[in-house]
Amino acid sequence: MEPLLEEFDEYLALQRGRSAHTRRAYLGDLRSLFDFTGGGLDTLTLPRLRSWLAAQAGAGAARTTLARRTSAIKTFTAWALHRGLLGSDPAARLQTPKAHRTLPSVLRKEQALDAMDALNSGAQQGDPIALRDRLIVEMLYATGIRVSELCGLDIDDVDRSRRVLRVLGKGNKERTVPFGEPAERALAAWLDSGRPAVAKPTSGAALLLGSRGARLDQRQARTVVHQTMSAVDGAPDIGPHGLRHSAATHLLEGGADLRVVQELLGHSTLATTQLYTHVTVARLRAVHDQAHPRA
Template sequence: MTPYVTAVLEEFDEYLALQCGRSEHTRRAYLGDLRSLFGFVEQRRPDAKPSDLTLPLLRSWLSAQAAAGAARTTLSRRTSAVKTFTAWASRRGLMDVDPATRLQVPRAHRTLPAVLRQDQARDAMDAFDSGAQQGDPLALRDRLIVEMLYATGIRVSELCGLDVDDVDTSRRLVRVLGKGDKQRTVPFGEPALRATQAWLSDGRPSLATQSSGAALLLGARGGRIDPRQARTVVHQTMAAVDGAPDIGPHGLRHSAATHLLEGGADLRVVQEILGHSNLATTQLYTHVTVARLRAVHDQAHPRA
């Protein structure tokens, strides 16, 4: 890309962060999509600028992505990235008109997420018992990771961003900063409370250093744990549970939502717990529970 386009994308990144409140993950994905777009355009128009973007070019780029095997969810995100960028660029005067106003976002096929059965969830929560009982700091931390993800249904990025003061052990509440810098409060149960207390009293002090700050969860060197480490913990835990699907932190989030609904929780309550801005996103979990009912019916009913 030209230095001019690079500077424009840096300014767009600041806009996403400061005015839109987009997460680092979203911004990185959007910028990667836009670099791909300008790389595609520069093959046809060297020294391409935002003003060189046209609707046919945008459609050609998306068609090339689809032909290369990009999933519909990926195409949907890339379309959203382009539409956000061109709307911003046109307001900034970098292009005379917004070429993406008529660019349609491909609808992603919604698939039923893999979830744990409730007995598998119990086995997963018990996976660290031996190490935790021996006081191993990393085992205490890993147990808290799995317990808190399942107990609250929060995102792994939200978990890793927690500070010690964000957890209210007296009321069993955790204060979470979610997408768009929206704050919400989520309750958790007695097992997660015990895991939290054990970590704070016997685990965290063993790993904490001067650089730890207020971070709740720490890595082996005392720094704040990152989502990649937490994902590894969850995958390793699932591998130790017989018959459990290979799910990560988001799978525990799916499982928590599904089990809440199966237990009779109101859909609006689950929406608030998960931090969904749109109820339609939460309704996906009702499809999961219906699918389970249908599977049981097919197996058990004599005229299924």
Template sequence: MPSSSTQRVDLRRVRAGLPEAAGELVGEYERHLRLERGLSEHTVRAYVGDVVSLLGFVYRDESAELSALDVGVLRAWLAGQRAGGASRTTLARRAAAVRTFTTWAQRRGALATDPGARLVAPRAHRKLPGVLRPEQADELMRASATGAAERDPVALRDHAVLELLYATGVRVSELCGLDVGDVDFGRRMIRVLGKGDKERMVPFGAPADSAVREWLDAGRAALAAPGGTALFVGIRGRRMDQRSVRRLVHDAVGSVPGAADMGPHGLRHSAATHLLEGGADLRSVQELLGHATLASTQLYTHVTVERLKAIHDRAHPRAR
């Protein structure tokens, strides 16, 4: 894992081109996002980058002051982003980022009012995620188990990774962060550290239990560096990284006939969809996935509804 110091925003670069006071404000905002909000490094970089872009727009006139930042300036900045080719999804994210900033800046006293409260941005298109059908998921796991039956350490690891991703619906970052001690075989649960360093316990079933046990019993020792704690490791013995897991899933799913092109996030989508189709309630799925709000989980209900509509169109004699 990279050290936190290498992941953090380079504030010297961020402040370049901004007045000193604005650069200091950006620094305070970055610390607020990381220390008080507990946001991930990826989110901090994105939010700070958007705010730097906005402030660069405000201070394009060297005589400008931060007090010039009003809803008209926000709209003009977003219009420029759109003219530059930004998608609706990107515009929606940037609008959310600057609204977070203006709310914070008003509370801190840097702005007299909160212009972001009046900002209305285009809604992002919510694309329905590609998911595996249950029979395709079965085929994926059967093929993976066939490879693991050869007792090759890498095949055992790959099978355990696929089973655990699909069984739990965890994010790829959460999977890569697992240590051996995070697996509770007695209760069939894993301890996951999610976004904002929030810990949760996620259950898994018998197939994942068997696959992870086999990896630990017959595969991990052949790859892991001495003293390492990571549950999943690469061929050099270090903790498996997200890129390797994405490549693993992409290649494995690509061998399933008719399956959509996907990576680990597709298995997460598939797990959530199959849980809902099997009768799980939305709140339980929200807790399992570690979603902060129910709105994120509700996307999966659209997947199941679309699938039901497709089945109805194919099967009902009065559908057309």
């Protein structure tokens, strides 16, 4: 099945615009499925597909994981049918589990400011990596972009005169995202003093670099965010996606229109963005319960 999966991977990348992370997850799901069925395409029947998903659920897979695995199956069988490898689509009647939406952990505004202050004090020493780390956290919080989008930025994607980023998001959709003066200061310090100290001839145009001069890996960026949050009293243990949640929540609390936040975050549907309205209501309720004598 490996040659077939490699062809499917190419289809996902070139025609569907799926990220490397999504493609890895889909191929892992399909390998697990074929291990379960013990055969090739002829073993993909609706009862076998349902049995595999039931076994995954019994092993403790979360609903979000089951939803992704169902999506991997349905995408693969639809592709195989189109290619003439299947006579009918066995997953056409497969129901996708609805994932429970949980309210994300977000920073309070003062916690976000404390995190930035801690990074500023470290960057004042002029260490290139400290300058980079400050830019990572500042830019993630200032823009609400995904960590993959941040690590994929090139220098030319930054328009410093207008303080905007050209971001390539999911499905290769491009959008323009603004950032503020604190992020601009962090960017200037990195480009003037930090990046030249770690850049190599092989660094190319990547905006953010690792200590060896290669484009910054997403795992490094996540580590930076987690370490930063661990230094802030009372802050939840969040990663880059938590900063994205925090940015969206603080925008809405500040009066931003939901449609504007949708555009900034690069959400394909408004329903995804509406999750943050539930976050702000939950925060209001928590404050009310703590502060009101008749709560």
